[in-house]
Amino acid sequence: MQSPTSSQQQDQEKKLAAATALHWVKDGMQVGLGSGSTAAYFISLLGEAMGAGQLRVQAVATSLVSEALARQAGIPLFEPRKGTRLDLTVDGADELDADLRLIKGGGGALLREKILATASRHVLILADSSKVVPQLGRFPLPLEVVPFALPWVLDTLEKLQANSVLRSDRQNPTEPARTDQGNVLVDCHFNQFPDPAQLARQLEAIPGVVEHGLFLGVAHTALVAQGEQVLVYKPGEAPRNIAEFTELP
Ligand code: 5RP
Numbered sequence: 585m586q587s588p589t590s591s592q593q594q595d596q597e598k599k600l601a602a603a604t605a606l607h608w609v610k611d612g613m614q615v616g617l618g619s620g621s622t623a624a625y626f627i628s629l630l631g632e633a634m635g636a637g638q639l640r641v642q643a644v645a646t647s648l649v650s651e652a653l654a655r656q657a658g659i660p661l662f663e664p665r666k667g668t669r670l671d672l673t674v675d676g677a678d679e680l681d682a683d684l685r686l687i688k689g690g691g692g693a694l695l696r697e698k699i700l701a702t703a704s705r706h707v708l709i710l711a712d713s714s715k716v717v718p719q720l721g722r723f724p725l726p727l728e729v730v731p732f733a734l735p736w737v738l739d740t741l742e743k744l745q746a747n748s749v750l751r752s753d754r755q756n757p758t759e760p761a762r763t764d765q766g767n768v769l770v771d772c773h774f775n776q777f778p779d780p781a782q783l784a785r786q787l788e789a790i791p792g793v794v795e796h797g798l799f800l801g802v803a804h805t806a807l808v809a810q811g812e813q814v815l816v817y818k819p820g821e822a823p824r825n826i827a828e829f830t831e832l833p
Contacts, residue, residue, distance in 0.1 A: 590714075593712075593811075594712040594713075594714055595621075595712075596809075597711075597712035597713055597809035597810065597811070598621060598622040598625055598676075598710070598711075598712050598809070599625050600809040600812075600814060601622060601710035601711060601712065601807045601808065601809040601814060602622060602623075602625035602626040602629055602710055603625075603629055604807050604809070604814045604826060605626055605674050605708055605710055605807055606626070606629050606630060606633060608672070608708065608831075609630065609633075609639060609641060609672065609674075610639075610671075611639055611640055611641070612640060612641070613641045613642075613671040613672055614641070614642050614643070614644070614662070614668070614669075614670045614671050615630075615641045615642070615643045615644075615670060615671065615672050615673070615674065616643070616644055616645075616646065616670045616672070616673030616674070616675070616700035616701070616703070616704050617630075617643050617644070617645040617646060617650050617651075617653075617654055617659070617673075617674065617675075618646050618650065618673065618674055618675025618676055618693075618697060618710075619645075619646045619647040619649060619650045619675070619676070619691045619693035619696075619697060620675075620676040620690065620691045620693075621676070622676035622710045622711065622712070623646075623650060623674065623675055623676045623710070624650070624653055626674050626710060627650060627653045627654055627657055627659065628653070628657055630643075630657065630659060631654070631656070631657020631658050631659050632657070634657075634658060634659060635657075635658055641659070641660075642660050642661070642662045643659050643660070643661055643662070644661065644662065644663075644664055644670065644700060645661065645696075646673075646675065646693050646696040646697045646699075646700050647691070647692075647693040647696060647697075647764055648764050649691075649693075650693075664703070668703065669703060669704070669705055670700060670703055670704040670705065671704070671705055671706065672704060672705070672706045672707075672708060673700050673701050673703075673704040673706070673707050673708070674708045674710060675688070675697055675700075675701065675707070675708075675709060675710070676688075676709065676710055676711065677709050677710075677711050677715055677799075677803075677806070678690040678715065678723040678797070679715055679716075679717050679720055679721075679722065679723045680709060680711060680715055680716055680717070680803070680806055680808075680817065681716070681717055681718065681719065681720055682718075682817070682820070682823075683819050683820055684709070684803045684804075684805075684806055684817055684818065684819040684820075685720055685780055685798070685799065685800050685801075686709065686720075686797075686798070686799035686800075686802070686803055687720055687721075687723045687725055687726075687797050687798060687799075688726075688797045688799050689725075689726030689727075689728070689769075689795075689796075689797030690723065690726065690797075692726065692728075692751070692761060692763050692769050693763070693764065694726055694728055694795050694796070694797045695728050695763065695764075695765060695767075695794055695795040696764065697799075698795055698799065698802070701799065701802045701803070702802065706804050706805070707802055707803045707804050707805075708803075708804065708805050708806070708807065709803045709805070709806040709807070709817075710806070710807050710809075711806055711807070711808045711809070712808070712809055713808055713809065713810040713811075715808070716808055716817075719776055719778070720776075720777065720780055720798075721774050721775055721776035721777050722775070722776070724749070724771035724772060724773050725746075725771070725772040725774060725796065725797050725798065726751070726769055726770070726771050726772075726796070726797040727748075727769065727770045727771075727772065727787065727793050727794075727795070727796050727797070728763050728765070728767045728768075728769060728793070728794040728795045728796075729767055729768050729769070729770050729792055729793055729794065730767055730792045730794060731760075731766075731767065731768050732792070733791060733792020733793075734750070734768060734770075734792070736791075736792065737770065737790055737792045737793055738750075738770070740790050741770065741772060741790075744783075744786060745774070746772035746773070746774055747772065747773035747774070747775075748770045748771065748772045748773070749770065749771050749773070750768060750769070750770055751768070751769035751770065751771055765794070767794055780798055780800055781800055783798065784796060784798045784800055801819075803819075804818070804819075805817065805818055807826065808823070813825060813826070814826040816828070816829060
């Protein structure tokens with residue numbers, strides 16, 4: 585169990601990362617909006633900045649929840665078309681390592697998150713300091729699975745020693761949680777996996793696994809708030825203080 589103080593600190597750090605990200609949103613951008621509590625802080629701050637006339641952007645959201653938050657915040661949403669490249673997607677993460685490899689999908693939005701990240705020129709990840717790990721795998725790795733395929737997917741995961749658990753609906757725990765696409769979620773407790781790329785390939789080869797929560801080579805930058813300071817992570821580089829940057833890193 586987390587102490588209230590550390591969860592309050594995490595919340596402060598999430599807000600700080602979100603406020604910092606706002607400086608990198610430019611007028612006229614098409615922006616991808618992430619999901620989860622950190623992304624929600626960003627959506628609300630972006631809405632405030634737009635309401636104050638400081639910015640005009642159009643957005644696409646990675647979940648129905650974030651779409652609703654964006655509407656409430658007064659952020660105009662648009663339908664992507666063939667050829668649409670988003671200027672910037674801002675999202676959270678469940679874990680990140682020094683190479684900016686991520687585990688995402690704690691909130692169940694991994695499929696749309698990966699779709700928008702892949703359709704973006706720049707993917708900016710916001711995180712509190714608890715999300716940085718030396719090696720991915722402590723956080724259960726989520727998979728989005730077509731319900732029809734579930735028994736066979738679970739069989740294959742057993743062979744991979746995934747210790748998989750079907751995620752339950754929060755409101756109705758006897759029912760499985762459903763994604764925005766109507767699929768189910770399986771959380772894999774590998775504890776650690778030394779080769780995330782190999783694991784990603786193994787998971788992609790299972791029929792019925794629509795998406796997994798490993799985001800490898802997807803994020804360009806992460807802003808990690810640690811206490812009062814914000815560190816900028818780039819793949820394979822030592823973290824640097826935000827004060828060193830005037831442009832989107
Ligand atoms: C949702 C996600 C979120 O970005 C991730 O779970 C982080 O959430 P939070 O900002 O609430 O810690 O991947 O699918």
